Amino acid sequence: MSDKLILIDLSTSYQFRHWRPMGILRVEHEVWRAFATRFGTRAVPAIYDEARGGFYRIPQAIFEEVIFRNGCQPEAPARASTAPRRWRSWARIGRFLWRARRRMRAVGQGGRYDEAETRLRRESAVAEELLRLSGEEYALMRHGLVALERVAPGIAPRIRALDALNHRAHYGLVHTVHDQICAERNRIAPEEVGEYVSAGGFWGDARYRAAYEMRAAHGWRLSYYIHDLIPILWGHVAEPTTRKTFPPALHWMLWGVDRVWTNSEVTRRDLLAHAARCGYPELQPEKVHVVTLGADAFRETASATDLAGLFAHRDLEPGGYVLMVGTQEPRKNHDFAYRLWRELAARRAGDIMPLVWVGQPGWSIGPLLEMVRADPGLPHGAIRILDDVDDAELQALYALCRYTIYPSHYEGWGLPVVESLLHGKPCLTSDAPALIEAAEGCAEAIGLFDGERWLARAEALMDDEAAYRAACAQAERFTPHRWADFRAALTAGFEAAGGDTSTRDPAWTHQSRQPIPYREDAA
Incomplete structure (x- = not known):
């Protein structure tokens, strides 16, 4: 050995x-x-x-x-607010580019530091300047840089490095341990x-x-x-x-x-x-x-008093909502879930269980979230967006939901499906191959082009107790694979x-x- x-x-x-x-x-x-x-x-x-x-x-x-x-x-540092006018934001961006370049050159003058120390000091200087931009202004600048990349592909690595540094600066991770x-x-x-x-x-x-x-x-x-x-x-x-x-x-x-x-x-x-x-x-x-x-999930939940407070805070009824867990990004297909719930609400004259989205906002999700919040054809509260859920609350949301959905375009595995089944909750998924594999036949996979079947099954699991009990029995057959088994x-x-x-x-x-x-x- x-x-x-x-x-x-x-x-x-x-x-x-x-x-x-x-x-x-x-x-x-x-x-x-x-x-x-x-x-x-x-x-x-x-x-x-x-x-x-x-x-x-x-x-x-x-x-x-x-x-x-x-x-x-450390605590995340304070970041500048977005300027009230767009031209002022562009002025800040121009000032950032000028100041960052000047400060990087100043650090490298005179050969006072070795290569590694020079790089760290330059990163620190640029990070300080990044905090003078708001998050929205950084996104505006990045959009311009990506457009420039089309004619100057060589700047792509610099954009990625700037993204990483902006992330660290935003969360206070530049000066740490x-x-x-x-x-x-x-x-x-x-x-x-x-x-x-x-x-x-x-x-x-x-x-x-x-x-x-x-x-x-x-x-x-x-x-x-x-x-x-x-x-x-x-x-x-x-x-x-x-x-x-x-x-x-x-x-x-x-x-x-x-x-x-x-x-x-x-x-x-x-x-x-x-x-x-x-x-x-x-x-x-x-x-x-x-x-x-x-996936180690437990059926035990918090005390009745704690649960009552939790669900009152979220304006939810135990057993009266449908859950979708996952980072909010295009691949997870929240757009499909939104259109599914909108059509169900129209067919049921607004009498619909809330669909609860749990997950951090990811890339390119902003326009969809704005559309969901502003859609006059979607009843108030039909879709609830929760991006601040801790582990204990997530366990409770799984344990007390009616069922879950997961219409992802593609996955390497499919943990939300597994977590749903571990809690004995029926799950409607897309027919992405990894989701079928992860569910071991205990979730219902439906092709994303079969919209009518999605509508029928989503509605049946709300109203048809016989169909719901059969789906719960199917979920209960799931054999858990624990983290101890993984190790x-x-x-x-x-x-x-x-x-x-x-x-x-x-x-x-x-x-x-x-x-x-x-x-x-x-x-």
Whole structure:
């Protein structure tokens, strides 16, 4: 058994530690728990710092606070309000561009700092200037930059870097514990590492390229957990920045990976087909393993008094509403849900259960939310939008809803469907393959072109008690897959196979074939 370190990359959890640990963040947390339990101190929690070009161990003294408790972060700084007139906003944007450029040049003069320190100071200066713009003004400036990108494609990486910096500045993540973590004493020596494990958003910075280089130079074995290929297969409904950053990251991952896990058989097939179609080194299908995500939901809810207060606050009746959970973005298909409920309301003369949307607003959702709020054809309160729900309230909303819907265009897995079934609640889903797989036949999948069937089933589950009881019985047959099962499956055989765990056919080694540089037109 090797005594080299197993580096667990927690960069995504660190970068987005102010968010609730859902989705990818929850997966990273569970991956860490799995390897820490199985391998003890050999498993090292680390983050990647692109400016310093290395991986850094998160000190034990602050690890729990940084990763698991959403701590070690200042309050979000005050940001400027939007100027009352559009021309004043454009004047602020022009001033930002001029001041940011001038301050960046000033930091670099005289050679007072090394390259890493210069970059950090420049980022800090630009972050201060970004806070002089409102969020709306930043969006206005970004719209102009994206338009400019059409004639000057070379600025795309700068736009992505500015987006990342704006995000960190907005949430107060520029001056944090970063310097404490990324001190030289915490830098991980590449020769001490034997395994690298990534389960997060590896496309968010250059960590995928750094890991590839460590594989070539120091023999690291690279293991990736792949959630989906949506930015490639469904790019038209994927967030624009991810649509640009994901393909090159996947390119380098496929050129230098030794072990792959996927969250579903659908994602596994997507990955194998993409690799074969685009001419990447062949992945041996039997060594690309499906490790299904866990979902630990509990039927117990808060006390009757607490529940009464909660539902009074939300103006909801237990058992008298329908639930849809997920980030509000085009791919989740809230537009379909809105039109479904609008038509139901028209057919039922406004006598309809409220549809409750739970989730953070995502990209390009603003116009739809405005339309929902202003639509005179939608009865007041027919659609409720909740973007401030905590874990305990979400459990209660699942437990006491009538049923759930999830008309997503495409998923790599489908956690809201699983959570609904774990609470014994019927779920109407689209016929996206991963949703059918996740539900194990216990949810009702309906094609998105079959609008009349959606209308009929949505109405039947409101009014027809026999149909509702049958749907509940179907949901109760669901077999839960717990996070403990996920952790056990992830580490099973991790070392037992020794050097034979590579996904590669022996004929496709990095010595026998060098990677082809990524080209955007070949993605």
